[in-house]
Amino acid sequence: MDFQLTREQEMVRKVIxxxxxxxxxxxxxxxxxTGRFPRENVEKMAxxxxxxxxxxxxxxxxxxxxxxxxxxxxxxxxxxATTGIILSAHTSLACWPILKYGTEEQKRKYLIPxxxxxxxxxxxxxxxNAGTDAAAQQTTAVLKGDSYILDGSKIFIxxxxxxxxxxxxxxxxxxxxxxxxxxxxxxxxxxGFSIGKIEDKMGIRGSSTAELIFRDCVVPKENLLxxxxxGFKIAMSTLDGGRIGVAAQALGIAEGALEETIKYLKERQxxxxxxxxxxxLQWMVADMHMEIEAAKLLVYRAAxxxxxxxxxxxxxxxxxLFASKTAMNVTTQCVxxxxxxGFTKDYPVERMxxxxxxxxxxxxxxxxxxxxxxxxxxx
Amino acid sequence: MNIIVCIKQVxxxxxVKIDPVKxxxxxxxxxxxxxxxxxxxxxxxxxxxxxxxxxxxxxISMGPPQAEVALVEAxxxxxDEAYLLTDRVFAGSDxxxxxxxxxxxxxxxxxxxxxFCGRQAIDGxxxxxxxxxxxxLGIPQITYVEELKIExxxxxxxxxLEDGYFIIESNMPVLLTAIxxxxxxxxxxxxxxxxxxxxxxxxxxxxxxxxxxxKTVGLNASPTNVLRSFTPPTKSKQLEFLEGxxxxxxRDLIVRLKEENII
Numbered sequence: 001m002d003f004q005l006t007r008e009q010e011m012v013r014k015v016i017x018x019x020x021x022x023x024x025x026x027x028x029x030x031x032x033x034t035g036r037f038p039r040e041n042v043e044k045m046a047x048x049x050x051x052x053x054x055x056x057x058x059x060x061x062x063x064x065x066x067x068x069x070x071x072x073x074x075x076x077x078x079x080x081a082t083t084g085i086i087l088s089a090h091t092s093l094a095c096w097p098i099l100k101y102g103t104e105e106q107k108r109k110y111l112i113p114x115x116x117x118x119x120x121x122x123x124x125x126x127x128x129n130a131g132t133d134a135a136a137q138q139t140t141a142v143l144k145g146d147s148y149i150l151d152g153s154k155i156f157i158x159x160x161x162x163x164x165x166x167x168x169x170x171x172x173x174x175x176x177x178x179x180x181x182x183x184x185x186x187x188x189x190x191x192g193f194s195i196g197k198i199e200d201k202m203g204i205r206g207s208s209t210a211e212l213i214f215r216d217c218v219v220p221k222e223n224l225l226x227x228x229x230x231g232f233k234i235a236m237s238t239l240d241g242g243r244i245g246v247a248a249q250a251l252g253i254a255e256g257a258l259e260e261t262i263k264y265l266k267e268r269q270x271x272x273x274x275x276x277x278x279x280x281l282q283w284m285v286a287d288m289h290m291e292i293e294a295a296k297l298l299v300y301r302a303a304x305x306x307x308x309x310x311x312x313x314x315x316x317x318x319x320x321l322f323a324s325k326t327a328m329n330v331t332t333q334c335v336x337x338x339x340x341x342g343f344t345k346d347y348p349v350e351r352m353x354x355x356x357x358x359x360x361x362x363x364x365x366x367x368x369x370x371x372x373x374x375x376x377x378x379x
Numbered sequence: 380m381n382i383i384v385c386i387k388q389v390x391x392x393x394x395v396k397i398d399p400v401k402x403x404x405x406x407x408x409x410x411x412x413x414x415x416x417x418x419x420x421x422x423x424x425x426x427x428x429x430x431x432x433x434x435x436x437x438x439i440s441m442g443p444p445q446a447e448v449a450l451v452e453a454x455x456x457x458x459d460e461a462y463l464l465t466d467r468v469f470a471g472s473d474x475x476x477x478x479x480x481x482x483x484x485x486x487x488x489x490x491x492x493x494x495f496c497g498r499q500a501i502d503g504x505x506x507x508x509x510x511x512x513x514x515x516l517g518i519p520q521i522t523y524v525e526e527l528k529i530e531x532x533x534x535x536x537x538x539x540l541e542d543g544y545f546i547i548e549s550n551m552p553v554l555l556t557a558i559x560x561x562x563x564x565x566x567x568x569x570x571x572x573x574x575x576x577x578x579x580x581x582x583x584x585x586x587x588x589x590x591x592x593x594k595t596v597g598l599n600a601s602p603t604n605v606l607r608s609f610t611p612p613t614k615s616k617q618l619e620f621l622e623g624x625x626x627x628x629x630r631d632l633i634v635r636l637k638e639e640n641i642i
Contacts, residue, residue, distance in 0.1 A: 007448065007451075008572055011572045050569055053569055057570060062569040063574075064573050068569070
C-alpha cells in the first residue's frame with residue numbers, strides 16, 4: 001500500500017495551486033456576485049492543457065491520470081468552486097463518455113478539440129420530470145433518413161449555453177423503458193437547438209446552469225454515441241466518474257474554507273489573545289481537519305480505482321456522499337468561527353458555504369449515493 | 380537560433396523558516412522551486428521561440444539528482460532539451476566553481492547564440508554566476524535586462540539601474556541576465572509535466588562527460604569563505620494609541636517624539 005503521490009501528481013498539484021491562487025482566486029468573489037461565466041479561466045486552463053488531464057495525448061489530452069485530474073478540481077475548488085465544476089463537468093461528463101463510447105471518427109471530431117480546451121463540453125440528462133428518476137426521459141429522438149430529430153427539453157445543465165458540444169440523452173424507443181434511451185453528441189449550432197432559462201442560483205454562481213430546448217432538432221445519424229438503447233448505461237457510468245469530480249470539488253471547498261479559517265483564528269484577537277488559543281475552537285478545527293483527511297482518502301481511492309480499471313461505482317458514491325457532507329459541515333462551522341464577519345461578503349467563507357450545498361445535490365443527491373452504496377453491499 | 384538557459388533549483392524562501400538558535404535556514408520539508416529570476420530567463424527564451432522560426436531552447440542546471448524536477452518543470456514550460464550536471468565532485472562549489480562547471484556543460488552542448496541566466500538566486504543572492512560564465516566563455520554580457528529586442532544577429536537590451544537605465548546593443552553570441560520586470564513566466568503545461576518525466580527526457584551529465592578538470596570544481600576549488608551567517612534583526616513594530624483630548628494627545632506626541640530625538 002502506498003499513500004505517496006507520483007512525481008507527476010505532485011507537480012500537477014504545485015502548478016495548479018499556483019494557477020488557482022494567481023489567476024482564479026482574484027476573480028472568485030466577483031463572478032459569484034455578478035453570476036458572470038469566467039470564460040477567461042477556461043481559456044487560461046486550456047493554455048496549460050488542463051481541460052483534458054486524464055485524456056490520452058493522442059486525443060488532445062494531457063495524457064495524465066485520474067488522480068492528477070482530481071487534484072486539479074480540488075485545487076481550483078479551494079479558491080473557486082465555480083471553476084472547479086466547469087472543469088469537472090467538461091472533463092468527466094463530456095470528454096469521458098466520448099473517449100469510452102465514441103467511434104474513432106467521433107473522437108477525432110469532438111474529443112480532440114474538447115480535450116485541448118478549444119471547445120467546452122456539457123452533459124444533458126436531467127429534465128423537469130426526470131431528476132433522480134433519470135429513466136423517465138421525455139425528450140425523444142426519431143431517426144429520419146440520415147438524421148435523428150430531437151424534441152424535448154433539459155434543465156439544470158452545467159456549462160449550458162457556454163458549451164460547444166453537448167452529450168444529450170433522449171428516448172429512441174419508449175416501449176423499452178430505460179433500455180430505450182440513447183445518447184447523442186449535439187453541437188451548439190445544431191438546427192432546432194436553443195438555450196432557454198439560465199438559473200439564478202444560491203451557489204456556484206459563475207457556473208452557467210441552463211435549460212436546453214430541442215424543437216425538431218436535427219442531429220446527424222453518425223452523432224449517436226454508442227448504440228441505440230445504450231444511453232442509460234452511458235449516463236450512469238459517466239455519472240460514476242462525474243461523482244469523483246464533484247467529490248473532489250466538495251473536498252476542495254472544505255479545504256479552502258478551513259485554510260481561510262485557520263488564518264482568521266490566528267489573527268483575530270478576543271479577550272487579549274488569538275482565537276486559535278481557545279481550546280473549544282481548537283477542538284472544532286481538529287475535527288474538521290480529520291473529516292477533510294477522511295474525505296480526501298475516499299476521493300483519491302475512488303480515483304485510484306478508476307485509474308487502475310477496478311470497480312468504482314460504490315467508491316465514487318461514498319466519496320461524493322462523504323465529501324459533500326464534509327463540505328457542508330466544514331463551511332457552516334467556518335462561517336460560525338468567523339462570527340459576524342463570516343456572515344458578510346468581506347470574507348469568502350459565506351460564499352464557500354453557499355457553494356458547498358450543491359455538492360449534496362447534483363450528479364446524484366446524497367440519497368441517491370446511499371441507494372448506490374446499499375445496492376452494492378446488499379446484493 | 381540556439382538559446383541556452385541556466386537555471387537553479389532553490390528552496391522556496393517564502394516557505395523557509397529560520398532556526399532562531401543557530402540562525403541557519405531550516406530546509407527540511409521546504410518545497411523546491413525554479414529560482415524566480417531564472418524563470419524569467421526561461422520565459423524570455425520561450426517568448427523568442429514563439430516569435431521566430433527554428434529557435435531551440437536548451438536548459439542546463441548544476442545540482443543534486445533531485446534538481447531533475449526543476450528541469451522537468453522547464454520542459455513542461457516548453458524547453459526543447461534539458462541537461463542536468465550532477466556529480467559528487469561538484470558538491471560544495473561556490474559561484475566561481477559553479478561557473479566553471481556550467482561553462483564546461485555549455486561547451487559540451489555546443490553552438491549557442493544567446494545564453495540567459497537569472498539575475499541572482501534567492502538562496503545566495505550573489506548575482507555572480509551569470510557574469511562569471513560570460514567571462515569564462517569569452518562573450519559579452521548584459522546584466523539586469525528588463526526589456527529585450529532581437530534584430531537579426533543583434534540584441535537591444537534595456538538594462539535596469541537603480542535610478543535609470545542603459546540601452547545596450549550587442550552582437551550575438553551574448554549572455555543576458557534577467558530580472559523579474561522582463562516578463563511574466565508562463566505556467567508549465569500539464570501535458571508537458573507528463574512528457575518531462577518520461578524516460579530520458581532529462582539528460583544527465585557527469586564531470587567526465589563535460590570534460591571538466593575535477594580540480595577546478597567542488598569545495599576545494601571554491602575560494603569563497605563563509606565567515607558567519609546571521610538573521611538581520613527584525614524591527615518590531617509597536618503600535619500605541621494615545622489617549623485624552625486632541626490637545627493632550629498632541630502634547631503627548633510632541634513629548635514622545637522629543638524623547639526619541641526625532642524632533
